[in-house]
Amino acid sequence: MATLYSTHLSTSSSHSYSYASFTSKPANLQRIASISVSNRFLAARVSLQSQTNSYQNVVGLQDGAMATKLSPVEGGSPIKNLKEGLLSVISPEESKEAASFDISGNESTVSITVVGASGDLAKKKIFPALFALYYEDCLPKHFTIYGYARSKMTDAELRNMVSKTLTCRIDKRENCDEKMDEFLKRCFYHAGQYDSQENFADLDKKLKEHEGGRVSNRLFYLSIPPNIFIDAVKCASLSASSGNGWTRVIVEKPFGHDSESSAALTKSLKQYLTEDQIFRIDHYLGKELVENLSVLRFSNLIFEPLWSRQYIRNVQFIFSEDFGTEGRGGYFDNYGIIRDIMQNHLLQILALFAMETPVSLDAEDIRNEKVKVLRSMRPLQLENVVIGQYKSHTKGGITYPAYTDDKTVPKDSLTPTFAAAALFIDNARWDGVPFLMKAGKALHTKGAEIRVQFRHVPGNLYNRNIGTDLDRATNELVIRVQPDEAIYLKINNKVPGLGMRLDSSHLNLHYAARYSKEIPDAYERLLLDAIEGERRLFIRSDELDAAWSLFTPVLKELEEKKIIPEYYPHGSRGPVGAHYLAARYKVRWGDL
Numbered sequence: 001m002a003t004l005y006s007t008h009l010s011t012s013s014s015h016s017y018s019y020a021s022f023t024s025k026p027a028n029l030q031r032i033a034s035i036s037v038s039n040r041f042l043a044a045r046v047s048l049q050s051q052t053n054s055y056q057n058v059v060g061l062q063d064g065a066m067a068t069k070l071s072p073v074e075g076g077s078p079i080k081n082l083k084e085g086l087l088s089v090i091s092p093e094e095s096k097e098a099a100s101f102d103i104s105g106n107e108s109t110v111s112i113t114v115v116g117a118s119g120d121l122a123k124k125k126i127f128p129a130l131f132a133l134y135y136e137d138c139l140p141k142h143f144t145i146y147g148y149a150r151s152k153m154t155d156a157e158l159r160n161m162v163s164k165t166l167t168c169r170i171d172k173r174e175n176c177d178e179k180m181d182e183f184l185k186r187c188f189y190h191a192g193q194y195d196s197q198e199n200f201a202d203l204d205k206k207l208k209e210h211e212g213g214r215v216s217n218r219l220f221y222l223s224i225p226p227n228i229f230i231d232a233v234k235c236a237s238l239s240a241s242s243g244n245g246w247t248r249v250i251v252e253k254p255f256g257h258d259s260e261s262s263a264a265l266t267k268s269l270k271q272y273l274t275e276d277q278i279f280r281i282d283h284y285l286g287k288e289l290v291e292n293l294s295v296l297r298f299s300n301l302i303f304e305p306l307w308s309r310q311y312i313r314n315v316q317f318i319f320s321e322d323f324g325t326e327g328r329g330g331y332f333d334n335y336g337i338i339r340d341i342m343q344n345h346l347l348q349i350l351a352l353f354a355m356e357t358p359v360s361l362d363a364e365d366i367r368n369e370k371v372k373v374l375r376s377m378r379p380l381q382l383e384n385v386v387i388g389q390y391k392s393h394t395k396g397g398i399t400y401p402a403y404t405d406d407k408t409v410p411k412d413s414l415t416p417t418f419a420a421a422a423l424f425i426d427n428a429r430w431d432g433v434p435f436l437m438k439a440g441k442a443l444h445t446k447g448a449e450i451r452v453q454f455r456h457v458p459g460n461l462y463n464r465n466i467g468t469d470l471d472r473a474t475n476e477l478v479i480r481v482q483p484d485e486a487i488y489l490k491i492n493n494k495v496p497g498l499g500m501r502l503d504s505s506h507l508n509l510h511y512a513a514r515y516s517k518e519i520p521d522a523y524e525r526l527l528l529d530a531i532e533g534e535r536r537l538f539i540r541s542d543e544l545d546a547a548w549s550l551f552t553p554v555l556k557e558l559e560e561k562k563i564i565p566e567y568y569p570h571g572s573r574g575p576v577g578a579h580y581l582a583a584r585y586k587v588r589w590g591d592l
């Protein structure tokens, strides 16, 4: 008889939930430590413990119903009987039921506490993402969501607040209202201070009531200002962590202000949590096109051979917003655009872009490669940075405010709302290739993209037809992260006709045209990963240290020397200094 040891998997196929089971228990197997199956990644990681050793193995799954034999495990002598292990995929109905059991066959539950539930991020992103996961049937059978903050609110008031931001997928909308009602019934609120163990102990009691004696797994999402992270972690960990399941904490950025404060934050967090329990979120890593970066590169033969200094002239990471810091000036003024966007979002994308092929898709293998890239980089030099700040601008009778018009920003603030930087990776693959970053608020457009500019064709036969501007004729690969996601490659082609005129065209993978399914929000992917214990898209502490080491010296220098930013009109293309910086490295920004 098959014994159930397992957990759930989620997928978009008809077999949306399944469990893994062994048809017979290998004789010398003491316990199955964990089986995490996710055919989001078409793989299962199986961890086993025998009397003397622990083993891990990753097995492939094919979409839909199938069974996979486990091959002998790595490390030490294989457990012979393990070959008898069989992963089987069952029907959605059976499996939804099975998903609520842990590996020992006990019923389990997940409690998600949004700490800072009254805030902007909770309303805008976290609750809508949790609802989207519920709507897509991705949350476990037994789950409860708690909002926690100091504001006084009843459950009904929280539900009312949350309901205003919930939406259903445009491409589905089936049973939308019904699903929203069901979801809201699973949301509760507990008012408390962030530094009160007593208040968290009260929360613990309420969570236990909902958990009803099942194995309790608890996820805390710290959606609060950074100065209260540690208080909240201390109280949650001492008074409200799970007694018999896992406890994980998602920590929002900023992870410190510089190398020293970041190290101090990590040290304090580790007084109460192990590194495995800390999920440092960078929501750019959850964006669909950022996820696709590795797929594009490592699953297509045509790109990887070109991915080096030999063929790539420069790489550009560009972020722009067409609005200012409205409403967040108080936070922003302490950080500035380099800390807000470059040191985390753009640098994380750069590391993924430039890393060597990881040994596997396992979180540690990927993070190992990313950290190597970061540690091979030269700390940013002052001469390789341009900073700007937006000033007021009147257009069409409307006056757009300056950054310093924000009441929460000091009138004499020098905080950059724009920055451009040139970075270098001193390794064999990327030696001498400029990696340019540009990020700004209150610019003329909103978007995020990666631009890869390839070298000129040597001895170009078509020089005459192209003219003198060789730059315009080089290939460029653009990964448009947002909005209107796309991956396109700029190539040269002949204009049809009897003459020989060259044109530049795009081979375009335009997501809206190619896929009818709505792209999930980054927070959905990351919340689901945290629930499933998948760490691939979260920042490890050594990555964080390496990232701060690159930016801390220049940030200090900018602040100590009180460097005046170049002022640019609200709604413009930003400071002209960014063009001089690029030109110094013979680069032209691709977004012009």
Ligand SMILES: NC(=O)C1=CN([C@@H]2O[C@H](COP(=O)(O)OP(=O)(O)OC[C@H]3O[C@@H](n4cnc5c(N)ncnc54)[C@H](OP(=O)(O)O)[C@@H]3O)[C@@H](O)[C@H]2O)C=CC1
Binding pocket: 116, 117, 118, 119, 120, 121, 122, 149, 150, 151, 194, 222, 223, 224, 225, 226, 228, 252, 253, 254, 331
């Ligand atoms: N908003 C966004 O778009 C993004 C936010 N983040 C990060 O996410 C976290 C949450 O952001 P956001 O929701 O905007 O933050 P908020 O400023 O809205 O704060 C969240 C909640 O924390 C409580 N709070 C605020 N200030 C204090 C304080 N000084 N002392 C104690 N409690 C306080 C308030 O709840 P109450 O008074 O009810 O206790 C508030 O509702 C922050 O770390 C932020 O940097 C990251 C990316 C984007």
Ligand SMILES: O=C1O[C@H](COP(=O)(O)O)[C@@H](O)[C@H](O)[C@H]1O
Binding pocket: 283, 321, 340
């Ligand atoms: O982390 C942050 O990101 C947002 C931009 O995120 P997006 O997903 O809307 O592109 C930015 O506005 C904010 O300043 C920053 O803290």
